[in-house]
Amino acid sequence: MKGIALSAHHITARVGGVEVLHGIDLHLPEGRWTSIVGPNGAGKSTLLKVLAGLLPRGQVDGQVALLGRMLTQVPARERARQLSWLGQNEGSADDLTSYDVAMLGRLPHQPWLAPPSPADHAAVEQALRTTQAWDWRDRPLSQLSGGERQRVLLARALAVQAQVLLMDEPLANLDPPHQTDWLHTVRALVAGGATVVSVLHEVSLALHADDLVVMAQGRVTHQGGCNEVVTHRALEAVFDHRIAVHELFGQWVALPR
Ligand SMILES: Nc1ncnc2c1ncn2[C@@H]1O[C@H](COP(=O)(O)OP(=O)(O)OP(=O)(O)O)[C@@H](O)[C@H]1O
Secondary structure (H helix, E strand, O other), rough: OEEEEEEEEEEEEOOOOEEEEEEEEEEEOOOOOEEEEEOOOOHHHHOOOHOHHHHHHOHHEEEEEOOOOOOOOOHHHHHHHHEEOOOOOOOOOOOOOOHHHHOOHHHHOOOOOEEEEEEEHHHHHHHHOOOOOOOHOOOOOOHHHHHHHHHHHHHHHHHHOOOOEEEEEOOOOOHHHHHHHHHHHHHHHHHOEEEEEEEEEOOOHHOOOEEEEEEEEEEEEEEEOOOOOOOOHHHHHHHHOOEEEEEOOOEEEEEHH
């Protein structure tokens, strides 16, 4: 029986003085990949930030639990080792080389002021090779294209080697082969016991997940398996039936209606 990696209890969140999440309850099982989908402005990114503990406490009511402990009670460094974050349009240190950016993912593993260990270098190399960013490891982030930059940021998230990975629009700027690589990477992480939660606009790719959380207007309207017909109907409904889910070559795809 698998445990719960992340859970949200009665989450209400305010951004810019406006309530954008209205009493969300959610349980995300360990060792599975869950995709969060829904229309623009539904609150997906805000929910992901709440799950990561990134919204200031004053803006959030309710509780989040990470691997069975209240998130607020997990010390920051421990949390940073257990939970890896890939944000949307994140500012990053543009002057750093790709290698050093990926090495930032190892900070929670390093003692204060200690140089990176062989294990840190090995984790960074493995992460950069996984996202096929190793070849430009010496180039500053500012000199990379949008997709190349995204692959370095993804490598930083992988280098943490966390049990739980939260990714907001991880496929932004990635071409189809690298989107496919990302799918395989997530599948390998989950096969190794990790939990992945991704916010995705690419609905057909989101349907490759184990489970789907469907959101609209700051609420979860459905949570269920990607293979379940009821999930497909919830997905079609949240997008005003402008898409339809079909099976094609053994995969679920969402096509314009
Ligand atoms: N700084 C802010 N001030 C006021 N409202 C905000 C702010 N940031 C976000 N919002 C509002 O919060 C709501 C939820 O935003 P959020 O970014 O979580 O949605 P989303 O589902 O991730 O959207 P998208 O698919 O467009 O990325 C939206 O209505 C948005 O306009």
